[in-house]
Amino acid sequence: xxxxxxxxxxxxxxxxxxxxxxxxxxxxxxxxxxxxxxxxxxxxxxxxxxxxxxxxxxxxxxxxxxxxxxxxxxxxxxxxxxxxxxxxxxxxxxxxxxxxxxxxxxxxxxxxxxxxx
Numbered sequence: 001x002x003x004x005x006x007x008x009x010x011x012x013x014x015x016x017x018x019x020x021x022x023x024x025x026x027x028x029x030x031x032x033x034x035x036x037x038x039x040x041x042x043x044x045x046x047x048x049x050x051x052x053x054x055x056x057x058x059x060x061x062x063x064x065x066x067x068x069x070x071x072x073x074x075x076x077x078x079x080x081x082x083x084x085x086x087x088x089x090x091x092x093x094x095x096x097x098x099x100x101x102x103x104x105x106x107x108x109x110x111x112x113x114x115x116x117x
Contacts, residue, residue, distance in 0.1 A: 004030065004051050008038045011047035013065040015072065019048055022067065026060050027052040 009019075016035055023033045031052035038045040050056070056064075 002053055004053050005055075006049060006051045007055065008036070008040075008042050009048045009050055009056065009061070010038065010042055010045050011035070013068060014048070014061075015068040016048075018068045018071050019064055022064060023050065023052075026056060026064075027054055 019033050023031045027050070031050065033048050033050050036047065036049045038047055
C-alpha cells in the first residue's frame with residue numbers, strides 16, 4: 001500500500017473555496033488541503049499544502065484556476081449563494097481522468113451534498 005505524500009501548491013489564481021470544494025474529486029476521498037506558506041523553492045509564497053496518494057496534473061491545476069475565475073465572477077455578480085459561499089452547481093463539473101464518461105447527474109448530487117453540510 002502506498003503512502004500519502006504532502007506537497008505545496010502555490011496559490012496564484014486558485015481560491016481557497018474552490019480548491020477546498022474540488023480537491024477530493026481530483027485526488028480521491030482521502031485527499032486534504034490546507035492553506036499555508038511554502039518552503040524550499042516556494043519559500044514565503046502563499047498557497048496550499050496538499051496531502052494525497054497522487055499528485056495534481058497540470059491540467060487539473062489549470063481547471064482549478066479556471067473554476068476560480070468563474071467563482072469570482074459569480075461572487076461579484078451576487079450569484080455565489082449564502083454569504084459568498086461556493087455553489088458547485090453553478091460551475092463545478094465531474095473530473096474524469098481519462099475523459100471517457102460523465103458521472104451521472106453530478107450537479108444534483110453536488111447541490112444535495114452542499115446543502116446537507
